[in-house]
Amino acid sequence: MRAIDYSLHEAWVSLWRNRAAAAFAMVAIGLAMIVLGALLLVTWNVERLLAEWSSATEFSVFLDDTATSEERGAIEALIDDSDVVEAREYVSKADALTRFRREFAELASLADGFDDNPFPASVEVRVRPEAEADGRAEALVRRVSALPGVADVQYDREWLARMASGLDALRGIGFALAVVMALAAAVTVASVVRLGMQSRRDELQVMALVGSPLTFIRGPFVAEGVLQGGFGALVALGLLAIGSALVNVSWGAQLAMLLDGGSLQFLPARLCAALVAGGMLVGGVGGFAASRHAL
Amino acid sequence: MIETHHLSKLYSRGLYALHDLNLTVDKGEFVFLTGPSGAGKSTFLRLLLVQERASEGEIFVNGHNLAKLSRRDIQEYRRGIGFIFQDFKLIPSRTIFDNISFVAQVLGVPPAQQKRKAFQVLKWVGLQHRMNAYPHDLSGGEQQRIAIARALASEPVLLLADEPTGNLDPDLSLEIMNLLREVNAGGTTVLVATHDRELIRLVGRRTITLDQGRVVEIG
Numbered sequence: 236m237r238a239i240d241y242s243l244h245e246a247w248v249s250l251w252r253n254r255a256a257a258a259f260a261m262v263a264i265g266l267a268m269i270v271l272g273a274l275l276l277v278t279w280n281v282e283r284l285l286a287e288w289s290s291a292t293e294f295s296v297f298l299d300d301t302a303t304s305e306e307r308g309a310i311e312a313l314i315d316d317s318d319v320v321e322a323r324e325y326v327s328k329a330d331a332l333t334r335f336r337r338e339f340a341e342l343a344s345l346a347d348g349f350d351d352n353p354f355p356a357s358v359e360v361r362v363r364p365e366a367e368a369d370g371r372a373e374a375l376v377r378r379v380s381a382l383p384g385v386a387d388v389q390y391d392r393e394w395l396a397r398m399a400s401g402l403d404a405l406r407g408i409g410f411a412l413a414v415v416m417a418l419a420a421a422v423t424v425a426s427v428v429r430l431g432m433q434s435r436r437d438e439l440q441v442m443a444l445v446g447s448p449l450t451f452i453r454g455p456f457v458a459e460g461v462l463q464g465g466f467g468a469l470v471a472l473g474l475l476a477i478g479s480a481l482v483n484v485s486w487g488a489q490l491a492m493l494l495d496g497g498s499l500q501f502l503p504a505r506l507c508a509a510l511v512a513g514g515m516l517v518g519g520v521g522g523f524a525a526s527r528h529a530l
Numbered sequence: 531m532i533e534t535h536h537l538s539k540l541y542s543r544g545l546y547a548l549h550d551l552n553l554t555v556d557k558g559e560f561v562f563l564t565g566p567s568g569a570g571k572s573t574f575l576r577l578l579l580v581q582e583r584a585s586e587g588e589i590f591v592n593g594h595n596l597a598k599l600s601r602r603d604i605q606e607y608r609r610g611i612g613f614i615f616q617d618f619k620l621i622p623s624r625t626i627f628d629n630i631s632f633v634a635q636v637l638g639v640p641p642a643q644q645k646r647k648a649f650q651v652l653k654w655v656g657l658q659h660r661m662n663a664y665p666h667d668l669s670g671g672e673q674q675r676i677a678i679a680r681a682l683a684s685e686p687v688l689l690l691a692d693e694p695t696g697n698l699d700p701d702l703s704l705e706i707m708n709l710l711r712e713v714n715a716g717g718t719t720v721l722v723a724t725h726d727r728e729l730i731r732l733v734g735r736r737t738i739t740l741d742q743g744r745v746v747e748i749g
Contacts, residue, residue, distance in 0.1 A: 237638050437621045438632070444579060445684055446608030447636035 242454030249431045249459050256427045257463055260521075263423040264467030265474070267416035268514050272475045274409030275506055280499055281402050285395060292367045294390040296358040296379055300328075306384030310358060313382065317375050319366030324359045328352050355386060367392070417517045420467070424460045424521025429528060432456065439529055453526035460522020461515045468514025476501055531557040531688060531719045532578065537587035539573050539743070547573040549743040551587070555721060557687075560714040562730045563723040565740035571723035574740070575692050578721070579613060580604045592687055609637060612681030612689040612718070616696035618673045620665040626676055627652065627661040633683045651679040655709060671702035678709055682718075689713055691722040695729060707733050 250257045296310060307325075314323055326334070331354035336343045362372040373392065380388045432439070442452050483490065483498045490498055502510070532555040539548040548570045555561050563571050576582045577589060580596055589596045594607050620629050631648035639647070652658045655675040657668075665673055674694060681689055691710065695703035707722075707729060714720045724730065730737055739747035 237640070241635060437619065441619060441621065441632070441680075442636050444608060444613055445633050445637065446605040446611075448605060448638065451636045451638070 238448065238450040238454050239458075241451055242458040243462075245455035246458035246462055249435070249455065250462060252434065253427065253431045256430055257459075260420070260424045260427040260463045260518075261467040261470065263420040264417075264464050264514050264517055265471040267413060267420040267517065268468045268471035268510055269474060270409065270416055271413035271513065272471055272502070272510050273478075274406065274413060275510065276475060276479060276499070276502055278402060278406050278409075279502060279506060281398070283500070285399060285402070288395060292362045292364070292372065292392065292395075294360050294362065294372070294376055294388060296360065296385055297355045297387045297389070298357060299384050299386045300355065302356075302384030306382070307356075307358075310379060310382050310384060313379060314358065314360055314375070317371075319363055319371045319375050320360055321363045322361040326357045326359055328354055328356045331355065331357065417513075420464075421517050421521035421524070424463050424518050425525040427463070428456050428459050428522050428525035431459065432525065432529060452529050453523070456526035456529060457519055457522040460518040460520070460525070462518070464514040464516065464518020464521075465511055467518065468511040471514070472502075472507055472510060531555050531559070531592055532721070533590040535588045537577070537589055538585050539570070539577060539582065540585040546743045548577075548584075548740075551740075551743075551745060553738055553745055553748070555719060557592075557719055558714070558717055560711065560720045560733075560735045561722070562733070562735055562737040563721060563740065564725060564727065564730060564737055565746075566725060568742075569740040570743040571725075571740060572692055573743075575613075575690050575721075575723055578688075578690055579608065579611065609684055610687045612684065612686035614674070614677050614681055614689070614691040614694045616693040618665070618670075618677045620673055620676060620680075622665050625662050625664055626657065626668070629665065629676060630680045630683050633680055637684060647683055648679075651682045652676075654682070655679045669702075670697050671705060674698060674702075674706050675709065678706070678713070682713065686718060688719045688721070691720070691724075693724055694722065695724065695726060700728070703729055704732060 296314075298307060298310070311323065311325070314320055329352065332346060332352050335354060336346055366372045366375075373390070376388050376390045379385060439452065479499050479501050487498060532553070534551045534553050537548055537551040538546060540546055551570075551574070563574065565571055573582070577584055577596070578591060580599060584597060591607070592610065594603075596607075599607055621632065624632060627648055630651060631644045634644035634647055635641075649658065649661070652661055655678055657672060657675055657679070660668060660672065665676070668676065674697075677694075689710070694710070695706050698706060703726065710720050710722065711733065737747075737749055738745060739749075
């Protein structure tokens with residue numbers, strides 16, 4: 236405990252004494268954390284949306300214009316008898332046209348020019364999330380597709396899967412970039428800590444000669460790195476919060492349309508804490524590397 | 531307290547700083563180590579502080595075979611050794627009081643005990659009234675007294691002094707020697723490396739003379 240107290244006190248004094256160089260190291264860590272934080276912000280928001288969309292998975296069974304009421308009855312019976320459906324709604328051709336006119340008001344005049352109603356009747360099915368996850372929904376879609384009277388079945392899993400795989404790629408690239416930047420930040424911290432070490436040469440020599448434990452000799456340098464990393468990450472979080480608020484203010488309408496009326500949400504507390512801990516870890520690694528030159 | 535057996539220190543250029551040294555310093559003794567510049571006095575002290583390792587032979591200090599000490603053992607061992615250098619090695623950015631309490635602090639001694647001990651040794655060297663001054667505010671003699679106080683803060687069993695009066699005039703040198711004699715009277719073994727023959731004569735203790743890394747006289 237005394238070693239921790241001593242290390243934190245000495246680290247604080249050293250940070251203040253070498254504040255210009257320390258600020259430089261904090262900027263380096265801050266930049267790495269901004270990259271990592273921005274990546275987390277984007278992926279977390281997209282994952283959140285994907286989870287929402289996944290939980291509200293639907294498929295639409297479009298009927299042939301020539302489908303008989305018996306065929307429609309068979310389709311609905313197959314859907315109702317399955318244990319994967321949460322809700323089902325029949326949308327007639329007239330309902331589909333009305334919906335088009337309501338949802339695309341600016342294109343309503345286009346619909347007036349139709350000789351015939353071009354919209355097919357459909358059965359819209361909301362799937363239970365667990366049935367979507369274990370593949371039963373997909374099996375039902377395949378069976379419904381094979382029934383007479385079905386023109387097409389639109390199941391929105393494919394683009395969700397494509398988006399999830401795109402997200403994985405983005406995560407991989409961003410993570411690699413963040414690792415490279417974190418390494419650069421750790422090297423910067425190590426250099427700055429070593430710079431401060433020069434001004435403590437006399438103390439270190441005395442400490443070594445009196446048999447001071449390594450925790451007292453190296454501790455202040457590790458603590459200095461941890462503090463630099465923590466402050467850098469906090470600054471990064473602050474800038475990310477401002478950035479995400481500005482994005483919401485500047486592109487709120489576009490985001491609302493893209494995100495089903497939602498907005499870009501800032502990282503939850505656990506991810507913020509993880510980011511700060513990550514900064515402290517990067518700084519601590521840099522400080523520890525530097526501390527090996529203390530003797 | 532100190533025993534060496536066929537101790538040698540060979541540097542890479544093939545030069546012996548110490549060659550086949552066999553000597554003994556008893557517990558509670560006050561011994562001078564003397565000889566001309568380059569005789570091996572400082573090398574011997576560095577070996578005793580385990581700042582360097584012997585090339586051949588063995589050194590035993592207070593029962594420790596110094597060749598077999600691990601890094602952690604060295605830290606433990608050094609806690610029982612006090613040291614004084616010609617250039618004092620005080621920390622310029624710390625006050626006199628902090629220079630002394632710093633030793634106890636980095637050894638993990640509780641704060642109240644650190645302060646009590648620092649004040650006690652400052653009082654012992656008669657400089658308690660300068661406790662808030664910085665090293666550069668003090669004379670050479672005062673700085674060396676502070677260095678002695680710092681060495682005593684860890685209550686060492688062995689005190690090593692490398693030319694402790696090298697930067698001081700004869701009167702101050704004798705004053706410092708008197709302080710070291712008092713330390714020795716308290717039971718601490720004292721080994722002083724100096725080339726000042728006059729001082730040795732005035733203090734009058736056992737003397738080991740080195741020349742070109744060999745013991746040439748014990749008297």
